[in-house]
Amino acid sequence: MNTSRTAGLATRVRPRGLRFVAAAAASAAAVVVLTGCSGFEYREDVCASGEYPVLSVGGTGSACVSDGKQPPAGFARYPQGKVPQEVGDEWDTYWDAHTLDEDGNVIEAPAEG
Known part of the structure; x- marks a missing residue:
């Protein structure tokens, strides 16, 4: 019974680990986009509209x-x-x-x- 219990825990942990990897990958992609690596560059206007x-x-x-x-x-x-x-x-x-x-x-x- 210990074997099946350990196997069950391993099965439960794996999806959580995959979710963590997916979340980390999404965060890394967001950082790339927000830091300008995607070609987007923020430029500030000298004066406001009007x-x-x-x-x-x-x-x-x-x-x-x-x-x-x-x-x-x-x-x-x-x-x-x-x-x-x-x-x-x-x-x-x-x-x-x-x-x-x-x-x-x-x-x-x-x-x-």
């Missing part, structure tokens, strides 16, 4: 302004065609080293320090 980005004149600071409103004092609209849309995109990184002077000309940003 806003547009503005650049600090003479510096590299930026802000977001509600559509239909003018930029606050000390800020200007980005030049047409050079407006950052997403954090880290081509124009977002470009404006880390460039800015506008008081006349609206693109210049190299002053060194921080």
Whole structure:
């Protein structure tokens, strides 16, 4: 009788073990999908819907302004065609080293320090 009892336990444990392996495999697949290994990459918008980005004149600071409103004092609209849309995109990184002077000309940003 001990033999059949042990065999019965082994049979009961095996499905639980298979469920654990299946759950672990599903978790691993979820990690792959969520970490970007599937080709999906999350990109953050520079401004929220209903806003547009503005650049600090003479510096590299930026802000977001509600559509239909003018930029606050000390800020200007980005030049047409050079407006950052997403954090880290081509124009977002470009404006880390460039800015506008008081006349609206693109210049190299002053060194921080």
